[in-house]
Amino acid sequence: MSYFKKLVLTGMVSISTLSTGAVYADEAPVIGSDSGKGQVLVDNTHGQTAGAADWVIDGAFSDYANSIAEQGYQVKELRDKTGITTERLNGVSILVIPEANIPFKSTEQQAILNFVKNGGSVIFVSDHYNADRNYNRIDSSEVMNGYRRGAYDDMTKNMTEAEKNSEAMQGVTSSDWLSENFGVRFRYNALNNLNATDVVQGEEGLGLGNGIQSVSMHAGSTIAVTNPKIAKGIVYVPDKLSEADKWGHAVDQGVYNGGGREEGAYIAVSKVGRGKAAFIGDSSMVEDITPKYKREDDGSTKKTYDGFKEEDNGKMLNNLTTWLGEKEDYTTFEELGIKLDQTTQLLDSEKPENSKETQAEPWSQPKAGYEWFNSETFAPGSYGGSEDSGGNDNPGNTQGTATLEFPNSVTNGETFTVTTSLSGYAANSTIKDLKLGMYTEGGNQIGKISKEGEQASDFGYSKPITVNTDSKGNAKVSYTVEVKSGVSGTANLRLKQGSKNIITKPVNIQ
Template sequence: MRYPLRWLTASLLSLTVLSCAKQDNLPSPVAATTATGTADVSSAGFPEGFDTGTKTAYTTGSVTLGSGSWTLNDALLGNTTADPKTGAQSVRVRNVGSLTMNFNATTGAGVVTVQHAVYGTDGSSQWELWVSQNSGSSYAKVGSTITSSSATLSTASFTVNLSGNLRLQIRKTSGGTNRVNFDNVTMEQYGSGGGTTPPPTGTGKKFLFDGSHGELAGNADWVLDVNSGVASRYPTPAQSGITATTSETFWTGAVSAWGVALVKLGHTVEQLPAGTAISYGNSSNSQDLSNYSVFVVDEPNTVFTAAEKTAILQFVQNGGGLFMISDHTISDRNNDGWDSPEIWNDLMQNNSVKANPFGFSVNMDNIVENSSNALTTSTNTIMNGSQGRVSQLSFHNGATMTLSPTANSTVQGLIWRTSATQGNSLAMAASSTFGTGRVVIIGDSSPADDGTGSPGNTVYDGWNENVSHARLHLNASLWLAKLQ
């Protein structure tokens, strides 16, 4: 993360190094075998965030939304502070009301997700997802009945797996006058692979970028793509449209350059939306970590729950890759009392699996520095891999790490502060293994920032600041996926 005044100070101290580095062009990713199978693709018009259109009364009526026309029965579009929502508004339903598509999704449906929460201080209610294959003449229930009991949005996932023309209907089935809000309905095309494809074992791997822990808080934009304030599961436009010449502006998130580069290398990327659970070994969760090779978490701003910490550590322990990105101390963007160094340390120290499993901790410091104090061995494929040799790393307000080989003998510093010896102190990036899985940590979000993000956010181009930043992130991604 950057603070402009501090960045200017750092620039004056390292002007010569930075100006030389910026003369280099970002290398094109080295070609890899294209992943087998079809990339996950959202149905046209989805995700539906309910942020367009106006309906202020519960009386049955139709409203034109981003995806098309919907009928809201005993439902309205709510935009008050008591309406849980991620954008400007969400659908609020009472009694046994419903919301129904008045148009067909012509490419069928694989997995459908719906975010839901109770309105204000209302009590719990239940609701169901129904699907029509005959333009609304009749409907069939899909999946289980869902209970909404929290005022915080959570995500329910339904495996539809039906081809042809489809319409969705969400029915509130209990709770009386208690109200429920619905937001961010996603629908993947039938046969696109989400939720039914096992973890990839060939060249093409699946990378999951977290968007569920405040990565959009404040001025943050640490996701691949944002639409109407939402980081939905599938970035749009569909990644199947990415070619060798596609720009990172294809998507709007501040780490879109990273995601686009991975797709060019033949891999698949997804996002974990806000309100979606982090789980491992839960077959009913289509975004369970077991479905992915690498989990990327860039500067989390909300603490992981006990269950989430167990899931993350078991994912790594059983062979998964975890890419951790921190930021500096006092970087609490949502003012909840937690910043990313504390959140990462809490994951590693307060869990049910193992204390200090990775052999490092994040220091509560704040540094601005361009360092060339890098590991130079030719056998380390993070520092000298298929995407090129990494020779420097620039922090614009980041944190360092302390390594503990006693806790984990595999921990390895990769880049250190200029003044440090290449030992266990003041590492700016590090790696380790745990069980059969792998971990990489970088102490600042700035190097992954590609300089283009959501409207209204101020971001800076760290990805292209020097050639080493893209190389480091891509080499590390491939190492975590066990491709080098």
């Protein structure tokens, strides 16, 4: 019995919300069920959908979230207005913080630190410097480090009074938080279009390098190890980097130490108390091509990329999940008897108190009327905006859910049926632009798919259809899928609404 089919039969099916109304009416999505490993909580309270970012578990981080669920975790998204708290972290095994654009409050920093010291794990996914997606002058690397470049004494430097007095900036203090507590600091470099092939193997790499040959980077940063007793690098960028290897919009030299291990780690880990932490210098290796929301500043459609499927990115993320989920008694890498890293040699300008703002922020002016701290100014269709575009004809409807039912295994060259059940919608409403696809790793489409009773001639997504709910707010549609001959192994079935990923499930092919 397949993983997905088992969930359907036990009533614990992973579901994703279809967008139909006010985005804040969206219930936080949940993927998978807890098989005993616990819960993975993915933060969405610090601007993770600002600008072109869509780092949500039923959007452009869905491939990553599904991979975590396949390891036996229940994956939940944090949307609580109170942010990250000790109470919310109760029962959580791993906290994932995708590229944050709104700073952590001191109480949130303390909650994260206590969580890790007491045995929890956290993974920080950052990005390159000058990636200020919501124009608030604070990049993800600065959020995670705990201070702004050139504004170490005052995180609100050059902000308007409205920004300074916003709820988002209350309780925010400046400090070298990440380095002081986790032994690392995200550097403010910006490297572009690299394959990192220097992967630490074996015991020295804590087993994280197993099966990893290469990890891709598209405009990312590296991580300085400031305390080798508790922190170490796992993946490094190539040697002998030049001007050509920096991101085109870098505001300074971009490459700090010529590449290699002296540039700092692309992926690093640390051991703090009874818990663990991991750090990634680029969101590009985690994202996929299924953004859910519109841009919050101007309402335009987002474009994301299939980084999760590049190189060994997905395998690397799976290895990190496995390691982070293992409870171990040692509290420093010294205790393991392995070779410790060298402290990364930093530029004098990288010392927090010496850092300078090399270009006035924000890097460009936001659209008139948009305020990063005020969701009432967000565009329709964005997370936090007034309504979602392209969902239901009746924007006041409540959210619905979708499930997929299909055989335990299917045979290449033959056909099978997939039934999509929609429930929880307003009575007699319309849901537009639904389509189903079947693909293997790398996005290779292997299904000729049509609404049952019709005929498909090409491999790819089915033609978009519109369905109407009944008097109870339910609807059902069945698809016929012809599997490409000669294909075997695991593939994915994905239901989309327009460009949005609704639900993705693995299917076994014989």
